[in-house]
Amino acid sequence: MIVTESLSKRFPRVTALDRLSVDVGPGVTGLVGANGAGKSTLIKILLGLSPATEGRAEVLGLDVATEGAAIRERVGYMPEHDCLPPDVSATEFVVHMARMSGLPATAARERTADTLRHVGLYEERYRPIGGYSTGMKQRVKLAQALVHDPQLVFLDEPTNGLDPVGRDEMLGLIRRIHTDFGISVLVTSHLLGELERTCDHVVVVDGGKLLRSSSTRDFTQTTTTLAIEVTDTDEHPDGTRAVREALHARGVTVQDGSGLPGAGHILLLTAQGEDTYDLVRDVIADLGLGLVRMEQRRHQIAEVFTNDDAQRKEAVGHGG
C-alpha cells in the first residue's frame, strides 16, 4: 500500500523526516510517535502535497513526486486540525467534498447519506457544523475522508480532543472502516495503547526516524521476563517473600510486582533459558509452596519507547 525509501524532509531549522524506509501493507496500520515526530509531515508527502527533500515514496503503486493527483483520487484524508466551515450542515459539506472528488450529484448525495449514517451522524446531518461537539466534528472529518470510497485513508490524530468514551467509539469506527468496507487505514496517534487495540500493524517514529515497524502481535509478544505467583502456607505465611529470598540466595535477582496494579504477590525475574524455569520450580517445591502461575510477561507497545530511551542513555553512558 505504502512504500518509502530513505525519505527525508528538512525544514530550515528541523529535520522532520530522516531517511525513513518503511513498507505498509493492507489492513489497519498505526503510525505512532510523540508530538513533532514527523507523522503529519509523512502524510502530506504521501498525499503529494509536500515534496520530500530526498528519497522516494509510492502509495498504491503511484509515485508521490509525480502522481499526487491520482493518489488523492484513491486516498481519503482526515486532517488533524479543525478545518470545517461552521455555517453549513454536515450533509452540505460532505456532498461538496464528494463533488470535489468527482462524484456526480446524485451519487454524491447517496454516498453522503450512507457515510454519515456509518459514522453515526445521520440524525444531526442537517444542523450547522458550528453547533457540533468535538466528537461530531471529528466524525464529519472522517465522513469526508470516506465519501468517495477510497482504497486507503489517512487519519491524522482522529481521537484528538475526545473523551474516553468518544475515543473508544472513534477507534471502533476506524476498525470497521476496514472490516466492513475493505478500506485500508493509516492512523496516527501519540497514544500507544489505543493503537495496540485497533491496528494490525504498528510503525513507530521518533525524531523523524523509524524506530520499529512490525505486526501488533509481535509488539506484544512474550518477553524474557517471568512472572511467578505462589500460595502461602502455615510454615511460610508470606510465600512470595520466601521465594524471593530463596532465589536471591541462589544469585537470582527478583523484583516484586508491587508497582503493578493488583500484582503485589507477583515476582518478576529475567529468564536465562530453561535453567531458570527448573530453578524456580525446585525452589518452590523445596519450600512446599503451591505454584499459582509461572508465565512470560507480554510486551506493551509503550515499552518500545522506554527500551529505546534506556538504550540511548546506556549508549551515552558508555560514550562518556
Ligand SMILES: Nc1ncnc2c1ncn2[C@@H]1O[C@H](COP(=O)(O)OP(=O)(O)OP(=O)(O)O)[C@@H](O)[C@H]1O
Ligand atoms: N512547514 C513547516 N515548517 C517548518 N517546520 C515544520 C513544518 N511542518 C512541520 N515542521 C516541524 O517538523 C517536525 C515534525 O512535525 P509534524 O507535524 O510532522 O509532527 P507530528 O508527528 O505530526 O506531530 P503533531 O502531532 O504535533 O503534529 C516538527 O518539529 C515541526 O515543528
